[in-house]
Amino acid sequence: NAGVMQNPRHLVRRRGQEARLRCSPMKGHSHVYWYRQLPEEGLKFMVYLQKENIIDESGMPKERFSAEFPKEGPSILRIQQVVRGDSAAYFCASSPNSQGRGGYGYTFGSGTRLTVV
């Protein structure tokens, strides 16, 4: 029973390129969350998705960022025309219910470390 799988673990992109980050939730989890951790900061919420639906994207930058969780396949966080300020660790989490409650919180993946050069 694999945990939350994120790939790639490390991603280097030049300014202006696109970054695609993938996340496969734990088996049986239908709720997916993306968080970003900038250097020396805590994790910041970006978006919450269920299959084929974006439930809450209030933490997503208005431009260049998009997310999807298709019926089949992993959730994708897409960053177009990356800039140096996008360099961060991006964590995906999943849970079997909508708020990670019930005494177990979310299950996080190991993250994708994006470096924009």
Added chain:
Amino acid sequence: DQQVKQNSPSLSVQEGRISILNCDYTNSMFDYFLWYKKYPAEGPTFLISISSIKDKNEDGRFTVFLNKSAKHLSLHIVPSQPGDSAVYFCAASRSTGNQFYFGTGTSLTVIP
């Protein structure tokens, strides 16, 4: 606007002693709180949670205390072990929300 704050970036404790990590929050609507532990190059791992209807929750060596009037929670680890050395994040949520608000973390070092 940092709604969850961990004011101590780091803490060092001798092995076998108690570690106390603190967390303050500003939003009185928060009603569920968690602590996560994070090793370098890994994702956060859930440690322990507490609902606002309680003021204490214990799980083995880990105990979380919640003081709602002070908007303060703390994590006690006793006895501390070298394997506990990691960054600890507290997080909070409200029942009507979809996200957790994380603090900036406290790096705990347990000295053998």
